[in-house]
Amino acid sequence: MNDPHTLDVVIVDDHSIFRSGLRADLDATVRVVGEAATVDEAVELIEKLRPAVVLLDVHLPGGAGGGGAEVLRRSSALMDSVRFLALSVSDAAEDVVGVIRAGARGYITKGSSGRDVSEAVVAVAGGDAVFSPKLAGFVLDAFGAVAGEQSESSDELDRLSGREREVMRYIARGYAYKEVASELYISVKTVETHVSAVLRKLQLSSRHELTVWATARKLL
Amino acid sequence: MTTAAVRPLLQRPRAAAISGVCAAVAAHVSWSVPKVRFLAVVTTLCGGAGLLLYLWLWALVPLAPSHTDNRREVRRSVPIAMMLVISSGIAAVLVLLFALGAGQQGRSPALIVVALTSAAAVAWSLAVDRHDPSRGTRYGLVARGSSATIIIACSLSVWALQPSIINGLIATALIIAAVALLAAPRIVALWGDLIAERTARVREEHRAEVAAHLHDSVLQTLALIQNRAGVSTEIARIARAQERELREWLFEGDAAPTTDCVAEIRSIAAAIELDYPVRFDVVAAGELVEDAPVALVSATREAMLNAARHAGGEVSIYIESTAHVVDVFVRDRGPGVELDTLPADRLGIRESIIGRMTRAGGTATLRRGSGGVGTEVHLRIEEQA
Numbered sequence: 314m315n316d317p318h319t320l321d322v323v324i325v326d327d328h329s330i331f332r333s334g335l336r337a338d339l340d341a342t343v344r345v346v347g348e349a350a351t352v353d354e355a356v357e358l359i360e361k362l363r364p365a366v367v368l369l370d371v372h373l374p375g376g377a378g379g380g381g382a383e384v385l386r387r388s389s390a391l392m393d394s395v396r397f398l399a400l401s402v403s404d405a406a407e408d409v410v411g412v413i414r415a416g417a418r419g420y421i422t423k424g425s426s427g428r429d430v431s432e433a434v435v436a437v438a439g440g441d442a443v444f445s446p447k448l449a450g451f452v453l454d455a456f457g458a459v460a461g462e463q464s465e466s467s468d469e470l471d472r473l474s475g476r477e478r479e480v481m482r483y484i485a486r487g488y489a490y491k492e493v494a495s496e497l498y499i500s501v502k503t504v505e506t507h508v509s510a511v512l513r514k515l516q517l518s519s520r521h522e523l524t525v526w527a528t529a530r531k532l533l
Numbered sequence: 534m535t536t537a538a539v540r541p542l543l544q545r546p547r548a549a550a551i552s553g554v555c556a557a558v559a560a561h562v563s564w565s566v567p568k569v570r571f572l573a574v575v576t577t578l579c580g581g582a583g584l585l586l587y588l589w590l591w592a593l594v595p596l597a598p599s600h601t602d603n604r605r606e607v608r609r610s611v612p613i614a615m616m617l618v619i620s621s622g623i624a625a626v627l628v629l630l631f632a633l634g635a636g637q638q639g640r641s642p643a644l645i646v647v648a649l650t651s652a653a654a655v656a657w658s659l660a661v662d663r664h665d666p667s668r669g670t671r672y673g674l675v676a677r678g679s680s681a682t683i684i685i686a687c688s689l690s691v692w693a694l695q696p697s698i699i700n701g702l703i704a705t706a707l708i709i710a711a712v713a714l715l716a717a718p719r720i721v722a723l724w725g726d727l728i729a730e731r732t733a734r735v736r737e738e739h740r741a742e743v744a745a746h747l748h749d750s751v752l753q754t755l756a757l758i759q760n761r762a763g764v765s766t767e768i769a770r771i772a773r774a775q776e777r778e779l780r781e782w783l784f785e786g787d788a789a790p791t792t793d794c795v796a797e798i799r800s801i802a803a804a805i806e807l808d809y810p811v812r813f814d815v816v817a818a819g820e821l822v823e824d825a826p827v828a829l830v831s832a833t834r835e836a837m838l839n840a841a842r843h844a845g846g847e848v849s850i851y852i853e854s855t856a857h858v859v860d861v862f863v864r865d866r867g868p869g870v871e872l873d874t875l876p877a878d879r880l881g882i883r884e885s886i887i888g889r890m891t892r893a894g895g896t897a898t899l900r901r902g903s904g905g906v907g908t909e910v911h912l913r914i915e916e917q918a
Binding site: 328330331334335338372402422423424425426427446447449450451453454458459482485486487488492 | 748750752753754756757759760761763814816817818819820847848849851853854855862864902906909
């Protein structure tokens, strides 16, 4: 996890107070190379700077009014080298699902501390997915995992496998990846693999409930 | 001139004869009301000066403060609308007499008086009596209905007795006017609804705008304050309470207020956060539990209180519910407790959590968090179907 070199990060948020606050809060593992306040500025800046990670606010002015998800769609050509971590004050399901399905590698609330954000940046840069407890709870709900729906193989996109469900439940209970690993007697790497698999399902699944959920409910 | 006595304010009373102008003036200059009324009549006879002054005062003197919801509510003892209807009726009788040949000269003025008084009766009933609780809807209907009837009857009979083009035109115009008078309350009501609806929409739009602004800027700032101040500080606690309040206000209209156990636990979390340096992260998955067993909610509260008192910091709560089972996990990162080493007189965990859940037919387990950090309380209750 501890890269010898620092990670380049671009902060995209329309509030300068928040940008400067976050900038001051992030620890030494990340270096803020640029800031953008609107959709168009963000797309341009990301294209030019190609940072390792983009911290992306869900609600953004400008562009076609699509906010963070629009930035993701317009930068999709860079998705292999640039990772996106969504940040928001809201836990509303449609916001979460919108950015995750547009390609964000994780979702973190703005209430998280600078250390948490830095750790999440490092994880996302390393190719892992970042799940907050709320996002995990949402996934369990949206995939019908609570009601006991389970896929036979881990390939099926519309359901979680048994192991994925267990991992999600621990994350929802507030366990860190390391703690989940020790609870399930598996390695942290395996936990990360499961979480990435769930993220992929969340992004690609055409499960009807996902969209219904997103519009009908709000997580607060 | 030398009296320094405080004069009552010049304001019209809520219970009046016609408009309350005379009573207001009388109270203000401490004369008797009949004296003022007499003066008003006398000055009116002097070229209408009194009437002008009366109307001017009526328009400008404010009403006394209201004690009811309808701030235009005034009770009037003189039935002006009915008096106008009666004058209209008398004028109509005169019109008939003139039309029957008593005197052609007076017919047209009498007809004009009929039209004017009837119109005034309807206008009074719609504009003034609407705000008078002592005048019911039936009173208004009678006033407006009889005005219209008088006009129609009057014009038809004139036309029938003296058929001519002019009379025909006048009759038609009067009948149209009468129908319009009858339809007037509908139109007034519709107009009122339209205005009210527009006001409501403007208000809603304004609210949404304010909400969007607050959501974007104030919530962010509050989040930032919490970050920078650290979870356990007083400042973060205040900011968090404020954030919660603001969120409730912002999303108030979005969801119907539910009484499910998740909402209950959320409000408990909010209450505890006010008193202790703790932050609850409440996550829920599964179906809504409409009437959760009281024991579950109280045991959860007890577990949350323990976490707040002994651990503080970040506490995770996860509620998972299916149709038959509700699981609640409360996890803190404090020093941790061992049930076996607790003194026997510590009733918090043993009684309020474990005992309570057992009596309700559920289970409560307490264990060290992962890696020996903190405590996790697991409450589980199955519905007896």
